Amino acid sequence: MSPAGSTPTGTAVVDLLIDKMDFRIGDHVGQAVTVNGSLPAPLLRFRQGQEIELRVTNRLKERSSIHWHGILLPNEMDGVPGVTFKGIEPGETFVYRFPLKQYGTYWYHSHSGMQEQLGLYGPLVIDPAEPEPFTYSREYVVMLSDWTFSDPMRLLAKLKKQSNFSNLQQRTLGDFFDDVSAQGFKRTWAGRKEWGKMRMDPSDIADLTGTYFNYLLNGRPAATPWMGVFNPGERVRLRIINSAATTHFDVRIPGLKMTIVQADGQHVKPVEVEEFRMGAAETYDVLVEPTEDRAYSLFAETTDRSGYALGTLAPREGMTAQIPERRKRPLRTMADMGMAEMKPGEPAMGKMDMGKGETGKTDMAGMSAAEHAAMTGNKPASPPPGGMAGMNHSASGMAPAAPSITPGMAPSMAAPKSGAGEHAGMAGMSGGSVAGMKNQFGPGNSMMAMSPVSRAHEPGTGLGDDGRRVLVYRDLVALDGRSMPPPEREIVMNVTGNMERFIWGFDGKKLSESEPVALRFGERVRITFINHTMMEHPLHLHGMFMELENGTDGVLPLKHTVTVKPGEKISVLVTADARGDWAFHCHLAYHMDAGMFRVFSVV
């Protein structure tokens, strides 16, 4: 499959040509950035231990680059303009050469501007030197992405400029709680219709949605889906890669169980699930065994439910499968939004729907006692009385109280496994001091996680409450026999944001305001992420794997991308065994561009 040639020394050589070409969906034609005329870029397939030479020629009118995502390689081969090299000028050829130390499913993409979203992403598969701990008779790469006919840079500008959306959202929430204090809950709630008239941004789930995007599977839209053929009874391996610029997907194949065998290219203890969430840039390899002589839908629903990518697995070409219904738009919970602490028996502001409805307007769901009970596992409280003591956002009202219920927890989130999610939550909505918590991070941040904890046992917002067995990070256990010394020190990285201004960063700072994070060559560090924002951020480290401290008793899974949930505190261990300056960033392209990016300097 790979277009590789080889040199007399056995080095695999591939020529890759970056260019523009038309990309069509239905009657719509846009300009894509392609490699060798293909979107996605062609599959590159090599063997572990092989030396490879990738000669990349840029035929665009602007600078370009290719980064080999998740690959352990010499620093100058990493392909990040401004960090590891200058980038590839128009007309220039850059030769990447490095040995492949690892096995697994990875991918490659541009690290320049928004070229990645416009098509410059492709799969990179490294066959292992050792036999794998599982067998299969057929395999497919499944690449998920989010295509836009808009200019992504203009979308970013719009997100920055249309801050009034989220500005409104923030002021409105503040106003709401002020009103609750002043006139009681009932009257305030009666005014909820007014809320519907206000324009509110769905950015608490996703910055950009199906309105702007077409979701693709192997470059094909849902209307004309990609198809993979199988013989009933065969075991099929799917190498699923989320190469979307800014979209997380929930993946399932109705009628089939999926056995997860690799995460981010590395073997894990097999886990059988019916659905799993993929943060942007993550990969999962799954085995499926379709036994029936029928077609199955490979359904990758966006986490905001605004669309889906679709594929078909079938015994013969031309067969179609039933397409699942999209689920209801998920609701961020109080825990996600900073209202985690409430006293039992009080009427709960159950959950708020901050998304745009089908009408483009906003509604607020939740609030019924029954719903509250469903979410908290508590008995239904008496009918919602007026007043919401404890819900005003003054310092006293929000002061963390004694052990308390968790109003916002969806049942799945309040899963009794460890109860850890009970205290996840944020204070805030505006800068300055909120809920008695001081905003330590300045104008680049607008919320504070009140008592963040690991949510590794939770499937994530809007997932896992319909009876399916869903993968959680806690399930991931590495298969390798690695045993590593404990970390020598801890680095805390606060994941921060100011939605009002569409600033994203760490510790309240954009990349341009930051200093590199210094690591001593060879040292072991624990990096603790505290997410003060209301969004998931898929955090990606270049050059080194992160060992995810997910609470397993087994060997920690290796990840190149760790999706940190809203209000979550979770840590990774890193051995600084690769010299040089390495990029570390949120893999949501719009967040990365807005500043959620750091340089890790290993010297």
Ligand SMILES: [Cu+2]
């Ligand atoms: Cu992010």
